Amino acid sequence: MGDLTSWFKSLPIFTRHWLGLTIFFSLLGRFAFLSFKQLALMYEPVVHGFQIWRPFTSVFYYPLTPSTGFHFLINCYFLYSYSLRLETGQFGNYPADYFFLLVFNWMCCVIIGLIAELPLLMDPMVMSVLYIWCQFNKDVIVSFWFGSRFKAMYLPWVLLAFNMIILGGGVMELIGILVGHLYFFLMHTYPQEMGGPRLLSTPSIL
Template sequence: MLQQIITDIPPLTRIMCFLSIILTLLTYIDLVNSYNLYFNFKLITQNYQHLSFYYCKFFYYKLIQNQIKSYRFSRRLEEYSFRGNTIDYFYFVSFASIFGLYNLSDSFLNMILYLWSRKNSNIMVHIFGIIPIQAPYITWFFVFLQIIFQDTIITDLIGILVGHIYYYLTEIYPKLPLSKDVNILQTPQYLYLKLKKKKKKFLKIYLISTRICNLLHLRINQNQELIEEEIQGDENNQDGFFAFGF
């Protein structure tokens, strides 16, 4: 059951969500120093720590709220709006990093939320399961909440702006006559080729992990069957009494 739920999550969304949880736990129990995870442009350009684009800002005070929003809307965006094309979605996340939007930051999440709402403008969303809102207005609803709670809205507006830039360049501009059907932000071909070369390595890792899970699952089932047989035998020997101390 749990394995099926995990495998149903699109790849990039799964990686972002699980890394955030794992890194948070590791810093909480002091196995990892949080100063090693903060965003430092010099470390990226000079020491080639490119992954800082994706794991920084995990330790935000609204981590749980942001984690839920990231899981729900990032999954829907990758799975449906990008039609499960993980490479295109990866390129979209990389595009966000150019503007200084990093995983689980308010700006990053609002960018995802805005793009999803524009691509699914006809969907009705129920906030907190109660308030019905048309999808295009959901980002502005959260901005309104920030104003009510006297929190800054600059980061939210930056995320909305970057999301609109991406939406305009990929959905609106290519349809204009002056664009000549050219998509400026089309995923580069070299990125497809580079990631496809590494696909075999990921498949090997996936197969190994799947076999381990299957072996563990088989072992658990065998132990469960043995326990059930022992309990059944004890019940038969006890002439109707329970087998636990009676």
């Protein structure tokens, strides 16, 4: 436990809190201290009931069952791995910029979630961060299951195809890709590569 605590405390602040809150709320749901109906993103309770915690808990909570446990662990691994790489790599000296990235992606996921009636946002939020890391590191070789290796720029699309074929999903991954692409386009592609004005920037208060 001492080694585990030391490892957890060694994580950078945003990755540590994101991972910790995800495990915390998911375990609260698993042991019935809180329920899906109390934590999920739902239009009526948020807009008319002013239950403002739901946009936050819908990102951190994931229902743990025998059929979803493995997917949850994979999500936690991607969260830890790619959030850590971004926070200590591209944003290593710019914590405010990384915090704004998380806030922007979260707000986009919440808006889409309310419109599309998506109760849980862990999948698209994690995928959006993974997509941004892949855009910053397009030519880095990554490994996937069964020993397959390819450039990082293809990883989000491989995960999308995998979930569509194996799990019959893919919508949440596609939303995450779109949210991540929107951030990367507004912050980097349009102003730096296309010569356009900067349409998105980190608020000075951060």
